[in-house]
Amino acid sequence: xxxxxxxxxxxxxxxxxxxxxxxxxxxxxxxxxxxxxxxxxxxxxxxxxxxxxxxxxxxxxxxxxxxxxxxxxxxxxxxxxxxxxxxxxxxxxxxxxxxxxxxxxxxxxxxxxxxxxxxxxxxxxxxxxxxxxxxxxxxxxxxxxxxxxxxxxxxxxxxxxxxxxxxxxxxxxxxxxxxxxxxxxxxxxxxxxxxxxxxxxxxxxxxxxxxxxxxxxxxxxxxxxxxxxxxxxxxxxxxxxxxxxxxxxxxxxxxxxxxxxxxxxxxxxxxxxxxxxxxxxxxxxxxxxxxxxxxxxxxxxxxxxxxxxxxxxxxxxxxxxxxxxxxxxxxxxxxxxxxxxxxxxxxxxxxxxxxxxxxxxxxxxxxxxxxxxxxxxxxxxxxxxxxxxxxxxxxxxxxxxxxxxxxxxxxxxxxxxxxxxxxxxxxxxxxxxxxxxxxxxxxxxxxxxxxx
Amino acid sequence: xxxxxxxxxxxxxxxxxxxxxxxxxxxxxxxxxxxxxxxxxxxxxxxxxxxxxxxxxxxxxxxxxxxxxxxxxxxxxxxxxxxxxxxxxxxxxxxxxxxxxxxxxxxxxxxxxxxxxxxxxxxxxxxxxxxxxxxxxxxxxxxxxxxxxxxxxxxxxxxxxxxxxxxxxxxxxxxxxxxxxxxxxxxxxxxxxxxxxxxxxxxxxxxxxxxxxxxxxxxxxxxxxxxxxxxxxxxxxxxxxxxxxxxxxxxxxxxxxxxxxxxxxxxxxxxxxxxxxxxxxxxxxxxxxxxxxxxxxxxxxxxxxxxxxxxxxxxxxxxxxxxxxxxxxxxxxxxxxxxxxxxxxxxxxxxxxxxxxxxxxxxxxxxxxxxxxxxxxxxxxxxxxxxxxxxxxxxxxxxxxxxxxxxxxxxxxxxxxxxxxxxxxxxxxxxxxxxxxxxxxxxxxxxxxxxxxxxxxxxxxxxxxxxxxxxxxxxxxxxxxxxxxxxxxxxxxxxxxxxxxxxxxxxxxxxxxxxxxxxxxxxxxxxxxxxxxxxxxxxxxxxxxxx
Numbered sequence: 001x002x003x004x005x006x007x008x009x010x011x012x013x014x015x016x017x018x019x020x021x022x023x024x025x026x027x028x029x030x031x032x033x034x035x036x037x038x039x040x041x042x043x044x045x046x047x048x049x050x051x052x053x054x055x056x057x058x059x060x061x062x063x064x065x066x067x068x069x070x071x072x073x074x075x076x077x078x079x080x081x082x083x084x085x086x087x088x089x090x091x092x093x094x095x096x097x098x099x100x101x102x103x104x105x106x107x108x109x110x111x112x113x114x115x116x117x118x119x120x121x122x123x124x125x126x127x128x129x130x131x132x133x134x135x136x137x138x139x140x141x142x143x144x145x146x147x148x149x150x151x152x153x154x155x156x157x158x159x160x161x162x163x164x165x166x167x168x169x170x171x172x173x174x175x176x177x178x179x180x181x182x183x184x185x186x187x188x189x190x191x192x193x194x195x196x197x198x199x200x201x202x203x204x205x206x207x208x209x210x211x212x213x214x215x216x217x218x219x220x221x222x223x224x225x226x227x228x229x230x231x232x233x234x235x236x237x238x239x240x241x242x243x244x245x246x247x248x249x250x251x252x253x254x255x256x257x258x259x260x261x262x263x264x265x266x267x268x269x270x271x272x273x274x275x276x277x278x279x280x281x282x283x284x285x286x287x288x289x290x291x292x293x294x295x296x297x298x299x300x301x302x303x304x305x306x307x308x309x310x311x312x313x314x315x316x317x318x319x320x321x322x323x324x325x326x327x328x329x330x331x332x333x334x335x336x337x338x339x340x341x342x343x344x345x346x347x348x349x350x351x352x353x354x355x356x357x358x359x360x361x362x363x364x365x366x367x368x369x370x371x372x373x374x375x376x377x378x379x380x381x382x383x384x385x386x387x388x389x390x391x392x393x394x395x396x397x398x399x400x401x402x403x404x405x406x407x408x409x410x411x412x413x414x415x416x417x418x419x420x421x422x423x424x425x426x427x428x429x430x431x432x433x434x435x436x437x438x439x440x441x442x443x444x445x446x447x448x449x450x451x452x
Numbered sequence: 453x454x455x456x457x458x459x460x461x462x463x464x465x466x467x468x469x470x471x472x473x474x475x476x477x478x479x480x481x482x483x484x485x486x487x488x489x490x491x492x493x494x495x496x497x498x499x500x501x502x503x504x505x506x507x508x509x510x511x512x513x514x515x516x517x518x519x520x521x522x523x524x525x526x527x528x529x530x531x532x533x534x535x536x537x538x539x540x541x542x543x544x545x546x547x548x549x550x551x552x553x554x555x556x557x558x559x560x561x562x563x564x565x566x567x568x569x570x571x572x573x574x575x576x577x578x579x580x581x582x583x584x585x586x587x588x589x590x591x592x593x594x595x596x597x598x599x600x601x602x603x604x605x606x607x608x609x610x611x612x613x614x615x616x617x618x619x620x621x622x623x624x625x626x627x628x629x630x631x632x633x634x635x636x637x638x639x640x641x642x643x644x645x646x647x648x649x650x651x652x653x654x655x656x657x658x659x660x661x662x663x664x665x666x667x668x669x670x671x672x673x674x675x676x677x678x679x680x681x682x683x684x685x686x687x688x689x690x691x692x693x694x695x696x697x698x699x700x701x702x703x704x705x706x707x708x709x710x711x712x713x714x715x716x717x718x719x720x721x722x723x724x725x726x727x728x729x730x731x732x733x734x735x736x737x738x739x740x741x742x743x744x745x746x747x748x749x750x751x752x753x754x755x756x757x758x759x760x761x762x763x764x765x766x767x768x769x770x771x772x773x774x775x776x777x778x779x780x781x782x783x784x785x786x787x788x789x790x791x792x793x794x795x796x797x798x799x800x801x802x803x804x805x806x807x808x809x810x811x812x813x814x815x816x817x818x819x820x821x822x823x824x825x826x827x828x829x830x831x832x833x834x835x836x837x838x839x840x841x842x843x844x845x846x847x848x849x850x851x852x853x854x855x856x857x858x859x860x861x862x863x864x865x866x867x868x869x870x871x872x873x874x875x876x877x878x879x880x881x882x883x884x885x886x887x888x889x890x891x892x893x894x895x896x897x898x899x900x901x902x903x904x905x906x907x908x909x910x911x912x913x914x915x916x917x918x919x920x921x922x923x924x925x926x927x928x929x930x931x932x933x934x935x936x937x938x939x940x941x942x943x944x945x946x947x948x949x950x951x952x953x954x955x956x957x958x959x960x961x962x963x964x965x966x967x968x969x970x971x972x973x974x975x976x977x978x979x980x981x982x983x984x985x986x987x988x989x990x991x992x993x994x995x996x997x998x999x
Contacts, residue, residue, distance in 0.1 A: 143685075188898075215907045232965075232988070234961065236993070244893075247884055248996045397643060406643070
């Protein structure tokens with residue numbers, strides 16, 4: 001029943017030398033070093049499913065650049081007078097604007113608690129337009145495809161199919177340092193994801209309102225419902241002949257083990273006065289805030305939460321839907337940040353966005369199609385906020401970053417974005433290449449948007 | 453380590469074990485009459501019916517035993533489709549269009565549970581998870597379109613794949629869902645180019661996939677051992693230009709506008725002035741000439757996809773995974789793909805022949821069960837199997853489980869996106885992934901959703917049953933009167949439920965644990981005893997497994 005994993009292999013065969021000999025994979029890192037963290041840190045990934053049209057989230061606000069934007073986007077362009085101006089610290093002038101529905105993020109940006117990384121996306125190595133068309137660099141495969149580009153953001157494995165995600169690999173790297181945690185490092189409120197998939201650790205998937213308990217189980221000795229719980233557990237733990245039964249039984253076992261501890265802890269969470277929007281994302285982030293509030297009860301030191309919101313695949317009716325989509329993200333993240341302030345934990349919690357891809361600058365009539373690079377948000381007390389990181393492309397059709405139709409080549413890679421977050425999370429510099437396998441292909445290992 | 457299927461199949465040949473569990477044989481003409489095949493057992497009939505229907509029942513198993521699998525399939529293929537649209541049109545106009553999705557789900561359950569076209573309904577369901585449209589999104593306001601889309605899948609389940617993709621392409625539900633409806637020719641002055649959504653997903657998800665396949669479904673490699681993409685951005689744009697000029701039938705304008713309800717269930721119609729008439733690059737170097745009509749472009753483009761060598765193995769893998777096993781051997785895929793390519797009468801794309809080949813293949817009912825045979829049952833199929841076995845109904849006669857996707861992570865045409873409820877490539881961490889296997893259905897067997905399922909079964913067994921006098925008229929209850937009558941006898945009770953839900957086969961552990969629980973329940977509490985057995989079986993790993 002028990003599968004033989006790499007840790008067992010290391011323990012029993014003295015094969016550590018093999019790993020020590022593997023470049024970039026030192027033995028101490030593979031088995032997770034020892035030493036525990038003295039503080040608490042959490043990363044919260046907000047995934048915008050479908051591909052956020054983020055060149056309508058962050059818009060140039062100087063006249064020439066706005067004019068180029070408007071000429072490219074035509075009927076999808078926002079009015080310059082509607083933009084919510086922001087003044088990045090590096091320029092000190094209101095060179096950019098946010099979508100008019102993102103007032104919350106504008107406030108956080110100006111207060112120094114939000115930053116954006118611009119024109120970021122999956123890359124294997126730095127790529128120019130010429131190199132793209134000459135095919136003289138390695139490219140991520142199946143560009144512009146939803147699931148492939150989602151997988152690339154999740155796994156950061158570029159052109160190599162991957163079975164682990166970057167949050168999963170972080171959890172594996174620190175697993176010995178967080179051995180006392182009552183819950184897995186990775187928790188999802190939005191289903192199973194490659195992002196949190198790992199070799200040695202397993203993410204815990206709960207619902208938007210948190211974990212649910214089993215009906216008809218008790219833990220009172222002598223109670224028939226306690227016997228029921230135990231009998232149910234013995235059925236789950238039995239030996240099964242097929243991989244499918246075993247896979248299902250393993251999920252049931254994890255569900256039984258986690259439901260009571262986590263549910264009991266969250267039931268005792270302090271009241272959070274911050275009001276969250278009554279939305280899919282607001283509900284999930286409210287639950288994350290409640291789980292963070294009981295981090296000590298669960299002996300948590302490092303957590304990665306995955307939350308998701310759909311509807312961003314705006315091939316149709318983009319003008320109609322975009323305010324609700326981006327406003328929803330802004331309102332929910334703003335409320336979540338306020339809740340972490342209320343809980344006096346804002347400096348230890350960082351929220352960041354990911355999405356399948358950016359979208360074409362050109363229109364298909366009333367919407368946009370799949371593209372490549374886009375802009376991402378980072379929010380929290382430890383963010384070097386009030387600034388933009390990475391370069392912002394010329395939004396000109398046929399411009400230096402456009403591979404056709406307004407599909408922007410990333411100028412910053414997802415690996416650099418993730419590595420910056422991973423370093424803040426507590427991953428050693430030498431291990432960042434495990435988290436972000438193509439990081440070594442880029443000069444800047446840290447984009448600087450996090451306060452160490 | 454998981455045994456390699458090829459080695460084991462070889463072993464079964466060497467040991468002289470017949471590779472066939474009762475299907476497939478007996479149709480070879482020739483002078484020496486073959487010996488009569490052994491009778492189909494109840495367990496074999498259950499296994500087959502769990503692949504070919506919405507859940508095996510004892511009475512349907514008798515039918516399979518009497519007819520054998522092949523004749524049962526032939527008979528099923530003659531049954532006309534049980535439809536949703538006529539029911540939907542018979543209802544009074546609702547206050548909000550979206551409310552009708554409750555009725556759509558209701559009629560889906562009625563047809564899935566009680567339709568005599570079980571195989572057709574099951575294949576339609578499989579197709580609805582490959583050529584996905586969903587109530588969730590823009591189709592919330594178009595329930596008639598969604599219902600009619602499902603009817604279209606059911607009516608074409610055993611037809612030709614070429615007809616099917618044309619009907620899928622022109623169906624307004626798909627037109628809305630993947631935004632081909634209203635897609636128009638380029639307007640360079642405004643940087644407007646055709647919508648690529650349908651073009652991309654038609655190729656990636658409905659027909660050929662991203663990379664070239666061998667006939668056995670394995671990925672073809674180039675000289676550098678790399679996969680070979682099936683298409684590029686230029687080809688997507690070619691198809692995007694093909695799919696211009698289509699909108700609601702009877703629409704007053706090409707774009708949006710008020711359209712009659714009937715436009716939801718008639719194919720889209722073509723407006724030539726919105727169709728791009730330039731050249732279009734398609735697959736395999738085909739270029740459509742400029743100046744063709746929209747209808748001609750569409751026919752040529754669908755022919756171009758239909759004749760791509762990937763379609764046979766692609767459709768074979770997708771349908772095998774929905775019906776029989778998550779991890780078919782290359783041989784199984786090849787055998788089915790070859791039937792797709794030629795049904796024996798020179799016809800390509802005969803889906804009836806494909807379905808038959810899938811169900812009658814030796815690998816669908818292996819004589820030597822292996823660790824990777826079969827699949828996890830989808831939660832909705834676990835539910836329908838219980839409903840069928842225990843005559844689930846409500847006082848109103850309705851099955852208004854419109855929240856199915858929230859409860860189980862799955863509901864009829866309720867996928868979160870065109871990528872279905874789960875990916876055909878999903879591999880959970882652990883032995884499945886380490887062995888390079890997949891288990892798509894496990895993607896929605898998360899801790900959260902499997903607990904919700906388990907809790908639903910708890911309420912179904914103990915609360916939503918025929919002994920409860922406080923049910924609301926729409927509460928779906930099961931009937932275990934027969935079980936209560938034998939409940940004093942623990943073995944008889946367990947055997948009865950195991951007979952109805954597991955085809956009579958049950959692990960020792962499950963039997964022991966249920967027996968232990970029943971011994972704690974007074975024999976006079978017959979309803980509780982019956983509910984206890986149903987709860988334990990329906991939440992067990994062995995019930996979740998489809999052999």
